[in-house]
Amino acid sequence: MELSPYYEKQVECIHCKKKFKSMKVRSNFVKVKENASDFQPIYENDVTPFLYNVFVCEHCGFSFTEDFTKYFAPGTKEAINEKITSHWKKHDFSGERTISDALQAYKLALVCGSLKREKHITQAGLALRIAWLYRTLQKREQEMRFMEIAREQYLEAYSAEDYAGTSMSELRVLYLIAELSRRIGDSKQAIRYFSRVIEKQRLFNEPKIIEMAKDSWQQMRYEKESVAN
Ligand SMILES: [Zn+2]
Numbered sequence: 001m002e003l004s005p006y007y008e009k010q011v012e013c014i015h016c017k018k019k020f021k022s023m024k025v026r027s028n029f030v031k032v033k034e035n036a037s038d039f040q041p042i043y044e045n046d047v048t049p050f051l052y053n054v055f056v057c058e059h060c061g062f063s064f065t066e067d068f069t070k071y072f073a074p075g076t077k078e079a080i081n082e083k084i085t086s087h088w089k090k091h092d093f094s095g096e097r098t099i100s101d102a103l104q105a106y107k108l109a110l111v112c113g114s115l116k117r118e119k120h121i122t123q124a125g126l127a128l129r130i131a132w133l134y135r136t137l138q139k140r141e142q143e144m145r146f147m148e149i150a151r152e153q154y155l156e157a158y159s160a161e162d163y164a165g166t167s168m169s170e171l172r173v174l175y176l177i178a179e180l181s182r183r184i185g186d187s188k189q190a191i192r193y194f195s196r197v198i199e200k201q202r203l204f205n206e207p208k209i210i211e212m213a214k215d216s217w218q219q220m221r222y223e224k225e226s227v228a229n
Pocket of ligand 1: 014015016017018062
């Protein structure tokens, strides 16, 4: 019997507490060839683990990732019941996902994250992955729209410092603000934040990020010169 790259995971909804199944990818099937300049992983095979990051509760519609906290601030559960659960028609996301299934799941999670007032760093990560999915579909306008939402959320995360205790370091947050600004054509913000990354390089042992920041900054200068000439 050939081993499938996928396995079923039993998940408990953090909102209604009911159980449902969701697919995950076995880690030994994950082969990252390279990462784009905004960390989008490019895989060697068709197995794309981040399509399965969002758990969509089939019972109440609440959609979340492992990054969501279990705590619901006062009033947020009521808002979720009103805006999500009362309209929810049973929809099953438990099988293999197409890009468009994943887009639906991520968009639900972004709405739920906002209603729950989830950390900005978590909301930023959701918006960035939506942008990657649109990039895969070559839907440029939507890709830009969600990169902009991600950039705003990373700015909020940076000022609230709510990335503390997550896998995102301060340097990575600054770098992503810069790189997303560059990609959406906001060169002023891009330059401001790339220079912050370079200024802080001695404080962090993340040479790869510094190198990526220098490359992107160089590319911006090059593009500017080719426009001028
Ligand atoms: Zn639920």
